[in-house]
Amino acid sequence: MGLAKRIIPCLDVDNGRVVKGVNFVGIRDAGDPVEIARRYNEQGADEITFLDITASHQGRDTTVHTVEQIAEQVFIPLTVGGGIRSLEDIRTMLNAGADKVSINTAAIHNPELVRQASERFGAQCIVVAIDAKRVEDVEGKPRWEIFTHGGRKPTGIDAVAWAIKMAELGAGEILLTSMDRDGTRNGFELGVTSAITDAVDIPVIASGGVGNLQHLVDGILLGGADAVLAASIFHFGEFTVPQAKAYMAAHGIEVRV
């Protein structure tokens, strides 16, 4: 027996409400983030990830307040991402009670931020989020490129090479989202998941596309992920965290019960 694979429910939060869209459009309201976080804590979730998709500055204050409320009631690790652009933003979220912050676009614009953040706050709290989309190279072989702006804007950066670089700069963990799969319920993009888990020594969280419990198992057994993140299957009461863990355990995966 050893380290358990983690199940991480993810709250996508817009202006203080949990939402979850299909490929980031068609947003559906799922409720109050504090109440939902508390429910997952009680169900035995291993961590919670809070992704702020609010655009406005006013909304950022709401986010800090929500994070504070969650941190006061939830005694499992909490990761906060979305709009983290500077050391100051990281400090604000850690002070509000986040245990880790997830850096996405800002790392692309300024990779040094990852190094500075890791040196200042410790690698254990720096998660680099990678939004990857499948493209084909000139020979028609699949590769994965990083996209920003909710999957609309290509960057030309190879996702696997980027993951290696982020680990070298001091990231403590990679949160890998397949933009082709996010919100589709068709399962993780296992090709990019295993390519990145093989390439780096740090833990990798697979995200994007979970529609049933077998997808969670596949992410770990086929994709090699250390943790699996899902949103809608939990938000709408389709499955509970204990059901997901029981299913994973039945497939030989070590989980915390």
Add this chain to the structure above:
Amino acid sequence: MSGTVAVIDYGMGNLHSVASALQHAGADRVIVTHDANQIRAADRVVFPGVGAIRDCMAEIRRLHCDELLQLALTEQHKPVLAICVGMQALMTSSEENGGVPCLDIIPGTVRHFGHPLLDADGTRLKVPHMGWNEVCQVREHPLWEDIPDRTRFYFVHSYYVTARDRSLVAASVEYGCSADAALARDNLFAVQFHPEKSHTAGLQLLRNFLNWNPAC
């Protein structure tokens, strides 16, 4: 009655969750401080830590937290709980940041897990050691009250502790090697995992700390 719990704040990160978990576990009063008078007057002391050891040690010494800790341990005989980097800081030295002398309150080493780190069956293990792992209680202690052996706690660290005096080991954890998960000596208890992030088991350990009376 827990009395007042001082969480020593040497400026290395968020102690919010440690403080709110202690409150939740039933502490009468929790203060987060580096003020010498407040720490001296407290009934119990928590010595947490996150981040890189070099910066932690520099701040611990600059703010004289090392002296306050010694006072609480050896003169005032208060219950003291060290957490994660707080536990690592108690050792003789750490390999992190090219080698950093620590407090030497418990003689022992802090070493990196290594690259590549392999399991007994040859499986590659990721570093940091991040997530919920089984804590093997190797001896009885009041802080294990109502916590079954091999309960999972939340870990996040890349360096691990090995105490020289093996009789001080209260728990171990397996991750490519056997690392010390908890050390206990007199009124001091130190854990590598994060009880404040370990859900019900973590809150139970904090509750046990609040009820612990090592003098009796």
